[in-house]
Amino acid sequence: MSISRRDFLLSTLKIAAASALPLSAFKILSPAEARAAIEATSVRWGFLVDTYKCVGCGFCVKACKLENEVPYDAPVTRTWVERYLILKDGRMVADTPLGGRDGFTKLEIQEEIVEPKDVSKAFFVPKLCNQCENPPCVQVCPVGATYQTADGVVLVDRTWCIGCGYCIMACPYGVRFFHPVYKVAEKCTFCYHRINKGMKTACVGACPFGARQIGNLKDPNDPVTKTIMTERVAVLKDEYGTKPQVYYIGLDENVR
Amino acid sequence: MSSHVLRPLWVVIIIVILILVARFVIVPPDFGIQERGFMYGYHRKSNEDDWKAFKVKYKTRKYCKDCHPDKYEPIMSSKHRIIQCENCHGPAVDHPEDPPKLVVDKSRSLCIRCHARLLYPRTERAKIKGIDPEEHNAGMECSMCHNPHKPDMEGW
Numbered sequence: 001m002s003i004s005r006r007d008f009l010l011s012t013l014k015i016a017a018a019s020a021l022p023l024s025a026f027k028i029l030s031p032a033e034a035r036a037a038i039e040a041t042s043v044r045w046g047f048l049v050d051t052y053k054c055v056g057c058g059f060c061v062k063a064c065k066l067e068n069e070v071p072y073d074a075p076v077t078r079t080w081v082e083r084y085l086i087l088k089d090g091r092m093v094a095d096t097p098l099g100g101r102d103g104f105t106k107l108e109i110q111e112e113i114v115e116p117k118d119v120s121k122a123f124f125v126p127k128l129c130n131q132c133e134n135p136p137c138v139q140v141c142p143v144g145a146t147y148q149t150a151d152g153v154v155l156v157d158r159t160w161c162i163g164c165g166y167c168i169m170a171c172p173y174g175v176r177f178f179h180p181v182y183k184v185a186e187k188c189t190f191c192y193h194r195i196n197k198g199m200k201t202a203c204v205g206a207c208p209f210g211a212r213q214i215g216n217l218k219d220p221n222d223p224v225t226k227t228i229m230t231e232r233v234a235v236l237k238d239e240y241g242t243k244p245q246v247y248y249i250g251l252d253e254n255v256r
Numbered sequence: 257m258s259s260h261v262l263r264p265l266w267v268v269i270i271i272v273i274l275i276l277v278a279r280f281v282i283v284p285p286d287f288g289i290q291e292r293g294f295m296y297g298y299h300r301k302s303n304e305d306d307w308k309a310f311k312v313k314y315k316t317r318k319y320c321k322d323c324h325p326d327k328y329e330p331i332m333s334s335k336h337r338i339i340q341c342e343n344c345h346g347p348a349v350d351h352p353e354d355p356p357k358l359v360v361d362k363s364r365s366l367c368i369r370c371h372a373r374l375l376y377p378r379t380e381r382a383k384i385k386g387i388d389p390e391e392h393n394a395g396m397e398c399s400m401c402h403n404p405h406k407p408d409m410e411g412w
Binding site for chain 1 (some may be wrong): 261287290291292295297298299300303304306307308309310311312313314316339340341342347364365368369370372374375376377378379380381382384389411
């Protein structure tokens with residue numbers, strides 16, 4: 001077999017060009033993937049709660065209520081703190097007086113005085129909207145008043161909500177309630193007005209102990225993302241398949 | 257076609273048109289399927305901006321620092337530096353324009369959020385110096401003896 005110099009050079013050039021094409025150039029994208037690649041935002045808000053650090057002062061609840069104009073004395077709140085005591089006799093008692101708005105200042109819990117010497121373990125658990133990846137509260141809305149933003153926060157359109165209360169029933173975490181003034185469904189917004197200005201949420205800012213943190217889960221250098229990726233964290237009610245985006249350090253099995 | 261068929265048909269067509277016109281007037285133009293698809297993203301897009309425009313009330317200590325260095329400096333060198341100014345002084349909102357003066361919460365109930373003694377094992381709470389609010393000088397304001405900006409020193 002003979003080959004001319006010209007043909008040899010041409011073939012070499014063709015082979016070099018073909019092998020330079022990456023395999024991914026031949027990958028067929030589904031329309032959803034293609035759209036995601038174009039429109040995907042670089043932000044996905046997530047929350048991290050360190051239950052070891054919480055002392056039950058309730059400053060987060062107070063700050064949330066004042067920041068978000070949730071009626072202060074009404075028995076409703078967007079975030080709250082629960083106290084759990086596992087007693088040495090095996091019983092568990094838990095309470096959240098006024099959602100922990102005024103802190104935990106008494107040994108009295110569920111109308112009984114529990115002395116610390118009878119407690120085998122104790123912890124405070126701050127709770128708020130989990131901003132689920134698959135929010136069941138949004139699926140049940142019959143009018144499109146509640147929705148998830150591109151950066152993962154579930155919001156309620158107050159002008160569009162008809163107050164039917166389906167979402168309040170659908171939330172497995174009980175974070176939604178009926179706003180006594182606006183007469184619509186109300187929930188934690190991750191302080192959407194603050195996080196979009198580069199601030200922390202009101203509860204994160206008010207926490208003196210660093211028990212609450214908010215971060216961008218799509219940024220691998222974000223301290224919250226780093227902790228979630230490297231530490232042992234858990235979410236609430238994983239079995240519901242809602243994919244909560246509030247992660248807990250030191251979550252006990254007794255926490256519901 | 258006979259008129260007894262046509263007449264109700266016209267009524268139905270007019271009702272459908274009326275509903276479509278009403279829908280066009282009532283439903284905002286930016287209402288529809290957004291980024292998160294039909295299941296999670298079906299909403300009025302401009303509501304996101306409504307929420308973004310919500311008023312910020314807690315301005316954090318950066319806001320206080322420049323005008324009140326005499327208060328800011330001492331507390332930042334004390335154990336209470338972890339507490340934001342607004343936790344006790346209330347949200348700044350647009351202070352000093354509105355409100356011109358913040359009302360300081362000097363009540364005992366504020367201090368005992370952390371300093372009511374709860375010696376639960378293995379909690380950070382047990383490590384905080386605590387009192388029994390009913391026995392420790394009941395009825396008196398904590399700040400009569402303790403300076404909240406210099407909690408290590410007794411008195412003012």
